[in-house]
Amino acid sequence: xxxxxxxxxxxxxxxxxxxxxxxxxxxxxSDAIYGLIGPNGAGKTTIFNIITGNYQPTExxxxxxxxxxxxxxxxxxxxxxxxxxxxxxxxFKSMSVLQNILIGFHDQIPYTYLEAxxxxxRYHGYERRIRAEAIGILEExxxxxxxxxxxxxxxxxxxxxxxxxxxxxxxxKLLLLDEPAAGMNPSETxxxxxxxxxxxxxxxxTILLIEHDMxxxxxxxxxxxxxxxxxxxxxxxxAEAIVNEKVVAAYLGDFTHA
Amino acid sequence: MKNAIVKLLLILLxxxxxxxxxxxxxxxxxxxxxxxxxxxxxxxxxxxINGVTGQFSLEPNGFVAIGAYFAALFLIPSSDKIxxxxxxxxxxxxxxxxxxxxxxxxxxxxxATLIALLLSFPVFRVRGDYLAIVTLGFGFIIRIFALNSPAxxxxxxxxxxxxxxxxxxxxxxxALITLIVMLHIVYSKYGRxxxxxxxxxDAATAMGxxxxxxxxxxxMTSAFFEGIxxxxxxxxxxxxxxxxxSFLLTFQLLIIIVLGGLGSMTGxxxxxILVMGSMEWLRFLDDDMVxxxxxxxxxxxxxxxxxxxxxxxxxLFARKGLFGDREIHEIIRDKFKKKGKV
Numbered sequence: 220x221x222x223x224x225x226x227x228x229x230x231x232x233x234x235x236x237x238x239x240x241x242x243x244x245x246x247x248x249s250d251a252i253y254g255l256i257g258p259n260g261a262g263k264t265t266i267f268n269i270i271t272g273n274y275q276p277t278e279x280x281x282x283x284x285x286x287x288x289x290x291x292x293x294x295x296x297x298x299x300x301x302x303x304x305x306x307x308x309x310x311f312k313s314m315s316v317l318q319n320i321l322i323g324f325h326d327q328i329p330y331t332y333l334e335a336x337x338x339x340x341r342y343h344g345y346e347r348r349i350r351a352e353a354i355g356i357l358e359e360x361x362x363x364x365x366x367x368x369x370x371x372x373x374x375x376x377x378x379x380x381x382x383x384x385x386x387x388x389x390x391x392k393l394l395l396l397d398e399p400a401a402g403m404n405p406s407e408t409x410x411x412x413x414x415x416x417x418x419x420x421x422x423x424x425t426i427l428l429i430e431h432d433m434x435x436x437x438x439x440x441x442x443x444x445x446x447x448x449x450x451x452x453x454x455x456x457x458a459e460a461i462v463n464e465k466v467v468a469a470y471l472g473d474f475t476h477a
Numbered sequence: 478m479k480n481a482i483v484k485l486l487l488i489l490l491x492x493x494x495x496x497x498x499x500x501x502x503x504x505x506x507x508x509x510x511x512x513x514x515x516x517x518x519x520x521x522x523x524x525x526i527n528g529v530t531g532q533f534s535l536e537p538n539g540f541v542a543i544g545a546y547f548a549a550l551f552l553i554p555s556s557d558k559i560x561x562x563x564x565x566x567x568x569x570x571x572x573x574x575x576x577x578x579x580x581x582x583x584x585x586x587x588x589a590t591l592i593a594l595l596l597s598f599p600v601f602r603v604r605g606d607y608l609a610i611v612t613l614g615f616g617f618i619i620r621i622f623a624l625n626s627p628a629x630x631x632x633x634x635x636x637x638x639x640x641x642x643x644x645x646x647x648x649x650x651x652a653l654i655t656l657i658v659m660l661h662i663v664y665s666k667y668g669r670x671x672x673x674x675x676x677x678x679d680a681a682t683a684m685g686x687x688x689x690x691x692x693x694x695x696x697m698t699s700a701f702f703e704g705i706x707x708x709x710x711x712x713x714x715x716x717x718x719x720x721x722x723s724f725l726l727t728f729q730l731l732i733i734i735v736l737g738g739l740g741s742m743t744g745x746x747x748x749x750i751l752v753m754g755s756m757e758w759l760r761f762l763d764d765d766m767v768x769x770x771x772x773x774x775x776x777x778x779x780x781x782x783x784x785x786x787x788x789x790x791x792x793l794f795a796r797k798g799l800f801g802d803r804e805i806h807e808i809i810r811d812k813f814k815k816k817g818k819v
Binding site for chain 1: 658661662665666667669670673675676677679680681682683684685686687740802814817
């Protein structure tokens with residue numbers, strides 16, 4: 220197995236007296252689609268927030284691409300190559316679909332404030348280039364027709380796509396998807412899983428995703444880690460997870476001692 | 478290319494109008510235009526931090542005061558200062574401050590910018606209502622400082638006999654430059670990032686935007702042009718006192734940018750013309766009027782009542798202001814743009 224792209228080492232996260240994550244370790248190999256599952260409140264999104272730098276873990280380290288990124292500021296984590304989507308879609312609601320994607324290019328545009336104010340040649344060059352690139356990404360997702368529509372006017376499934384497309388614009392190596400299939404009907408889910416496979420190949424991505432839809436997880440992920448009350452209770456292929464006693468007990472309750 | 482030509486034509490046309498107006502119009506009309514020009518500068522720059530970046534800041538009166546005082550102190554000849562400072566002798570540094578018009582105005586803007594930089598560290602640690610309260614406090618501090626430092630500001634007596642250099646040529650041109658600069662910012666990666674911060678700060682961070690830095694940049698840019706506007710105001714009015722820079726000034730600007738549509742630069746410009754213009758045009762309401770042969774008697778302040786009613790009506794029927802958060806050419810272009818059917 221190649222070197223892990225992301226490694227969570229003995230991470231513990233406490234909010235006051237509550238231990239949200241308890242001494243958790245796992246490795247996401249590069250080129251994998253890795254699943255993070257578990258019942259509500261198990262600490263999945265907390266892990267995302269630790270990776271992206273929104274939370275500073277109480278203990279433990281996050282290693283990305285061989286570099287300790289624990290406690291790095293969120294906007295710098297993006298520059299290192301980690302992009303995320305949110306559990307509840309958070310598009311920039313006053314903007315068009317295209318503008319939403321353009322925001323993702325923010326860090327890759329080198330022109331200065333003065334160059335923008337004076338409209339020097341570099342401004343025009345980069346604006347033209349990223350616009351073309353953004354349209355390219357939208358075409359990949361099959362939503363280029365909506366480029367000029369207001370982002371929030373799109374259907375739920377398409378808004379999801381815009382959010383993922385926006386994350387892709389930051390040129391990540393690792394993409395964190397927080398419940399990408401939530402609220403989608405079966406055909407939308409299938410459409411989404413095709414797109415995720417496609418962008419993974421085209422953009423050479425590693426994907427870490429949180430999901431409840433086990434059918435989706437089964438179809439997508441190579442490996443899953445199952446969390447319950449902040450602890451890892453299982454790690455392995457998804458097909459084994461759904462028959463694992465502990466996992467079933469975490470989701471449905473433990474019938475043997477009932 | 479076509480856009481560039483249209484833009485150039487509009488700029489030349491506006492400059493032509495400014496030069497023509499400055500030459501031919503009478504001083505009363507020009508004073509209205511000057512007022513509009515100065516408030517346009519202030520409203521446009523306030524709109525950048527409050528409308529585009531969405532930071533509910535109530536600071537403009539503070540920065541306008543800084544710009545006005547700095548410019549005034551640099552413009553008044555040193556020999557006049559000794560006579561003018563009646564309460565205490567002016568501080569030695571005040572006597573040394575001396576510059577011609579354009580440098581004096583720029584110094585006012587730069588002073589405001591530097592203070593904005595210092596202020597941004599405490600200010601952008603808080604969001605929303607708290608931000609409003611902190612920046613409101615800043616305006617009060619500046620005013621109270623001006624009142625209580627007679628060696629620097631001549632206290633409550635203020636500064637007068639400021640050389641009247643600012644004519645409509647200066648004010649109109651600087652207002653035009655402000656509008657162009659603001660639009661250029663809005664349509665760059667910085668403007669997009671500012672709007673992203675306004676729409677959803679956490680999502681903006683997740684896109685790799687350093688939100689603190691973007692807010693600071695917007696704040697400093699606003700402060701710069703508010704300082705410039707303050708300097709022009711000082712030179713236009715020829716006299717300034719601390720009470721001119723009370724919260725009412727900020728409030729007036731807030732009315733203008735809300736009316737124009739928060740985040741719309743062209744909206745702010747149009748709203749400035751409407752608000753500042755109607756303050757003058759409604760003046761007849763204050764006078765004695767004859768309705769059906771009956772004299773109403775003079776009611777000073779009547780126009781403010783009518784003005785308030787007009788504002789209420791406006792807000793009832795156009796809640797997002799005149800142009801919403803978009804520019805006038807976007808609204809026009811949008812009519813022809815191809816959109817996908819959702």
